[in-house]
Amino acid sequence: MRRGFVLFLSILVLGSGLPTVRAFQTGTSYMQALRHRQSAERKALRIQQKALKQTMKGPEYSRLERKRMKRQMKAERKLLRAGQRDERLSARERMRFAENNPDDLQF
Numbered sequence: 399m400r401r402g403f404v405l406f407l408s409i410l411v412l413g414s415g416l417p418t419v420r421a422f423q424t425g426t427s428y429m430q431a432l433r434h435r436q437s438a439e440r441k442a443l444r445i446q447q448k449a450l451k452q453t454m455k456g457p458e459y460s461r462l463e464r465k466r467m468k469r470q471m472k473a474e475r476k477l478l479r480a481g482q483r484d485e486r487l488s489a490r491e492r493m494r495f496a497e498n499n500p501d502d503l504q505f
Contacts, residue, residue: 425493432489436482443478447471
């Protein structure tokens with residue numbers, strides 16, 4: 399029950415309050431907005447994981463469950479970082495393509 403509430407709360411935090419990237423942004427402003435959005439996503443994940451870690455400190459959770467949750471949180475952070483890195487690389491690639499082909503706007 400508590401775990402479900404924490405997950406619901408984290409989804410709510412991750413989904414709301416993040417700045418949106420406009421489709422017509424180009425170049426540096428697009429990359430800056432992307433970095434800010436990704437930073438906000440990482441911060442939201444840290445907050446969510448900290449809250450989850452606090453709930454797992456209770457005596458009702460075994461050592462094995464805490465270890466499993468710690469591994470899962472680490473995997474979530476790694477997955478988020480990898481996804482954000484791929485997103486940045488593809489954005490850079492699109493920017494280079496747009497610089498070389500000014501007629502084709504990809505943003």
